[in-house]
Amino acid sequence: MSTTGLLVIAVLVLTIFGYFMASNRAIAAAGGDRRKLHSLPAYYGSNAAMFTAIPALGVLVLWLLAQPMMIDRSVLSTIPDSIITEGSSAGLVMSDVRRVADGLDLVVSEDVMSANDVLALQTGQTDIRALLASVGAAVGADVKSEVLEAAQKYRKQTTTGQLWMAVVVATLALIGFAMSVMAAKPDFRARNTVERGMLALLIFAASLAVLTTVGIVFSMLFESINFFRLHPWTDFFFGTSWAPNFRGDSDLSILPLLWGTLYISFIALTVAVPVGLFAAIYLSEYAGSKVRSVAKPLLEILAGIPTIVYGLFALLTVGPTLVRIFGRGEEGLLGVEWMSGATAVLTAGLVMGIMLIPFVSSLSDDIINAVPQSLRDGSLGLGATPSETIRQVVLPAALPGIVGAILLAASRAIGETMIVVLGAGAIAKFSANPLDAMTTITTRIVSQLTGDTDFSSPETLVAFALGLTLFVLTLGLNVIALYIVRKYREQYD
Amino acid sequence: MTDATQIPETKRASLLQLNAWTRRRNAAETRFKAYGMIAIAIGLLMLIILVFNIISRGSGAFQQTFVTLEVELLADKLDKKGNRDIEDIKKVSTFGYTPLLKNAFEEKLTAAGIETELKSKDLVGILSKSAAAQLRNFVINDPSRIGDRVEFEFLASSRVDGYLKDRVSRDSIANDKNISAEQLDIVDVLMANGSLKKRFNLSFITGSDASDARPEAAGMGVSMIGSLFMMMVVLVLALPIGVAASIYLEEFAPKNWITDIIEVNISNLAAVPSIVFGILGLAVFINYMHLPNSAPLVGGLVLTLMTLPTIIISTRASLKAVPPSIRDAALGVGASKMQSVFHHVLPLAAPGILTGTIIGLAQALGETAPLLLIGMVGFIASNPPDSIAAGLMSPNSAMPAQIYEWAKRADPAFYERAWGGIIILLVFLVGMNTIAVILRRRFERRW
Numbered sequence A: 001m002s003t004t005g006l007l008v009i010a011v012l013v014l015t016i017f018g019y020f021m022a023s024n025r026a027i028a029a030a031g032g033d034r035r036k037l038h039s040l041p042a043y044y045g046s047n048a049a050m051f052t053a054i055p056a057l058g059v060l061v062l063w064l065l066a067q068p069m070m071i072d073r074s075v076l077s078t079i080p081d082s083i084i085t086e087g088s089s090a091g092l093v094m095s096d097v098r099r100v101a102d103g104l105d106l107v108v109s110e111d112v113m114s115a116n117d118v119l120a121l122q123t124g125q126t127d128i129r130a131l132l133a134s135v136g137a138a139v140g141a142d143v144k145s146e147v148l149e150a151a152q153k154y155r156k157q158t159t160t161g162q163l164w165m166a167v168v169v170a171t172l173a174l175i176g177f178a179m180s181v182m183a184a185k186p187d188f189r190a191r192n193t194v195e196r197g198m199l200a201l202l203i204f205a206a207s208l209a210v211l212t213t214v215g216i217v218f219s220m221l222f223e224s225i226n227f228f229r230l231h232p233w234t235d236f237f238f239g240t241s242w243a244p245n246f247r248g249d250s251d252l253s254i255l256p257l258l259w260g261t262l263y264i265s266f267i268a269l270t271v272a273v274p275v276g277l278f279a280a281i282y283l284s285e286y287a288g289s290k291v292r293s294v295a296k297p298l299l300e301i302l303a304g305i306p307t308i309v310y311g312l313f314a315l316l317t318v319g320p321t322l323v324r325i326f327g328r329g330e331e332g333l334l335g336v337e338w339m340s341g342a343t344a345v346l347t348a349g350l351v352m353g354i355m356l357i358p359f360v361s362s363l364s365d366d367i368i369n370a371v372p373q374s375l376r377d378g379s380l381g382l383g384a385t386p387s388e389t390i391r392q393v394v395l396p397a398a399l400p401g402i403v404g405a406i407l408l409a410a411s412r413a414i415g416e417t418m419i420v421v422l423g424a425g426a427i428a429k430f431s432a433n434p435l436d437a438m439t440t441i442t443t444r445i446v447s448q449l450t451g452d453t454d455f456s457s458p459e460t461l462v463a464f465a466l467g468l469t470l471f472v473l474t475l476g477l478n479v480i481a482l483y484i485v486r487k488y489r490e491q492y493d
Numbered sequence B: 001m002t003d004a005t006q007i008p009e010t011k012r013a014s015l016l017q018l019n020a021w022t023r024r025r026n027a028a029e030t031r032f033k034a035y036g037m038i039a040i041a042i043g044l045l046m047l048i049i050l051v052f053n054i055i056s057r058g059s060g061a062f063q064q065t066f067v068t069l070e071v072e073l074l075a076d077k078l079d080k081k082g083n084r085d086i087e088d089i090k091k092v093s094t095f096g097y098t099p100l101l102k103n104a105f106e107e108k109l110t111a112a113g114i115e116t117e118l119k120s121k122d123l124v125g126i127l128s129k130s131a132a133a134q135l136r137n138f139v140i141n142d143p144s145r146i147g148d149r150v151e152f153e154f155l156a157s158s159r160v161d162g163y164l165k166d167r168v169s170r171d172s173i174a175n176d177k178n179i180s181a182e183q184l185d186i187v188d189v190l191m192a193n194g195s196l197k198k199r200f201n202l203s204f205i206t207g208s209d210a211s212d213a214r215p216e217a218a219g220m221g222v223s224m225i226g227s228l229f230m231m232m233v234v235l236v237l238a239l240p241i242g243v244a245a246s247i248y249l250e251e252f253a254p255k256n257w258i259t260d261i262i263e264v265n266i267s268n269l270a271a272v273p274s275i276v277f278g279i280l281g282l283a284v285f286i287n288y289m290h291l292p293n294s295a296p297l298v299g300g301l302v303l304t305l306m307t308l309p310t311i312i313i314s315t316r317a318s319l320k321a322v323p324p325s326i327r328d329a330a331l332g333v334g335a336s337k338m339q340s341v342f343h344h345v346l347p348l349a350a351p352g353i354l355t356g357t358i359i360g361l362a363q364a365l366g367e368t369a370p371l372l373l374i375g376m377v378g379f380i381a382s383n384p385p386d387s388i389a390a391g392l393m394s395p396n397s398a399m400p401a402q403i404y405e406w407a408k409r410a411d412p413a414f415y416e417r418a419w420g421g422i423i424i425l426l427v428f429l430v431g432m433n434t435i436a437v438i439l440r441r442r443f444e445r446r447w
Helices: A003-029 A041-078 A090-109 A115-119 A128-134 A145-182 A190-230 A233-238 A255-286 A289-304 A307-326 A345-369 A373-381 A386-415 A418-423 A441-449 A458-492 B020-062 B086-091 B094-112 B120-124 B131-141 B158-164 B181-192 B221-252 B257-269 B274-288 B296-321 B324-332 B337-365 B369-373 B388-393 B399-408 B412-443
Strands: B063-072 B149-155 B196-200
Touching: A003 A041, A003 A145, A041 A090, A041 A145, A041 A190, A090 A115, A090 A128, A090 A145, A190 A233, A190 A458, A190 B221, A190 B257, A190 B274, A190 B296, A190 B337, A255 A289, A255 A345, A255 A386, A255 A441, A255 B020, A289 A345, A289 B020, A307 A345, A307 A418, A307 B020, A307 B399, A307 B412, A345 A386, A345 A418, A345 B020, A373 A386, A386 A458, A386 B020, A386 B274, A418 A441, A418 B369, A418 B399, A441 A458, A441 B274, A441 B369, A458 B257, A458 B274, B020 B063, B020 B412, B063 B094, B063 B158, B086 B131, B094 B120, B094 B131, B094 B181, B120 B181, B131 B149, B158 B181, B158 B196, B158 B412, B181 B196, B221 B257, B221 B296, B221 B337, B221 B388, B221 B399, B257 B296, B274 B296, B274 B369, B296 B337, B296 B369, B296 B388, B324 B337, B337 B412, B369 B399, B399 B412
Parallel strands: none
Antiparallel strands: B063 B149, B063 B196
16 A cells, blocks of 8 residues: 555544544543533544644645655756657656656566665666566656666655655644643633634635636646747737647637637527527416426426537437438438538537527526516506517516526537537638538637647647637626626616 | 697597407517417427437447357367366467357358358358457356357347348448348348347446447446446535535625635636536646546546536525524524534535535536546446546546547447437436435425
């Protein structure tokens, strides 16, 4: 078992031990009379458990996060520039080093060689690659002496790091254990300390959401900056063609992708908005409670279906149906040859529209229901028919909210991935023909980041710039939509 | 004296008789109402088409064509040295087993009295490419059977299976080099004498994925285990973190700008496209922390971050639904704020929290896009993991990723499996949502 696992188990055992020791000690100190204690005995125990486990495990986690980075940096500084050859990068060499180091660890753990023999290995004398292959660790090419040296250094530093980690964590746990057990006396305010600790944990959990956002922004920002170092930003934002070429010298412009994304989203919204809006109007203004209680959940099933299902539906059902109508020349239903493949803007747009119907309808339903009944009563009392009331009173009053709902649906459409990956095609171009295959930002992110990726080429890194653009775009739409919706709600509260 | 406004002379008409204007207004009313009904009908129609489409195209995957053959396990082919040493038997590759299948097929046809011009190689082509491996596994598991005649049930090849399911017809195979009309003649004969038939195929549910050439052997089982491990990670991480975050925001947080930032953040995080979470997972968990590619642990972490906002939003709603009188009563008898929350409010909110968590998990179970980026597609998930640690760390697929993988393999036999996989996925989702609804009905309290 690894050092880390043993360490965690040791700390946990000490924690349980501390819990019982502290609560027993508190009771004993009070002479067995619980009424003399400030807090319930369990709080003395929890206090001890808290101080034993949390600092030690917290440091452990931070150490595990920081150590690889520190070691990478120190090992990388010793690798001579000469072996970072053309077409390679420091990152690739580093991953080679890591692979060799892991392989050597395996050699030791499987008793192929003793630890000292492994330390004395030389590239000239032993075939390292064959040695590593014998324990099942595959290395791409022959191991250079510099790489072996770096790998040895890597192993040495990792071992030292782990040793220090074990020492620091164990000391922290023991100090926490000793101090909190010693503190378990009747007049110690154990409950207050424990509750303060719990509150800190709750705050930490709440701030994880912020941490996630920070993580998203920074992970994409750093790689995007790397991308813009390798590729001119003017081409990314203002170029006109998308033609990635893994030998380099690619055209990577977001505009054709943005066009495809917006076109598909537009078609999706022209399907979803009228249908969803009229469904919401009917459900909230006309339908009886029986119809409502059946139709509303049924419509919402559409929202619960995973997007991969819609993707397959687009690729295998809607696409071929559209081809039968608009394609195949003489054999087709219209006898025209407008559509060649099943993947097209219209295919993806229609299916995405179906997916968005319940999204639009349930949001608009809420908003229409929020319009005060007095407005309707006033209008009906003046002799307007229900439809006139809806068109001239309810909808204008609900308009800002509905606009907000549509913006939310648009942001959903722009960020949707599976339907466009399967249904929209892979050709980046500016075309107004909805029967053409086009591609979107999300599909290109998927295709640039799946398979073998090299994080030093602009062709891979562009995915992060695309992701950042997508994030900013959807976030902007959301912020605006939520602002509109909230402002509108306040009007009638 | 001002002139009285001239009242225009209106045509006197009976109130009981509608004039043209009223009729127009009424027609507009009916039309408007009809639009609403049409909209709902369109929505429901789409649902029906979708469900019908899934069931009609996917149910075939649960049935598979099998061929019954009696194979003589010839000792001189399988164990040339005759010492029944397992190591020697293992040296015989699947190629060594193919002649046995050829013999068995020829015997079968002779017994049935059929003359054919097909070569024995083409006869074996009726069977799946996994047939020889099936035979080999049988022998390796039980070498004492060498020399016996044993009856086996082999999978038929995907084209034969398609022929029985009307996916492949004699017209459609004109350019197909995997099957010929003569082979289909044999299939017809075998079907007539009962040694080739279609039956329920359990291995689609429990089995593992298979390579491109053997769609008939592919199953969902291993990817289901991958999904299960991911859901475990999501449950273990997202539930406590989500509940803790909601308790803080709902019960303890002071109204200030920091709380505002956290709240705005959570509602925006809920609307971030899922693929962005995939990019985060790739950059942080794989590139930075060097966690293994394609591991359910990484998938679980990414999905945790994605479901957290859902769980937080629903947990906050159910905490809010607990009336303040409960808190006041607890505080009144001397409980601390923390005790009032953990001893009284939280247990009362538990059914609502559970419902929200199940719905969040169902959402995570069907999510595909982030899994593509952390590499849970593009390889064959062949063996179920043998321990919990391996289940978390060794490469695996997940149900939606497996469906995507099959959809990409441009072969109608795999398409059928993709639809079948969707049926399994939807059964899970319907099950989870039903549990959530039952929980809500059963334990929901109106104060």
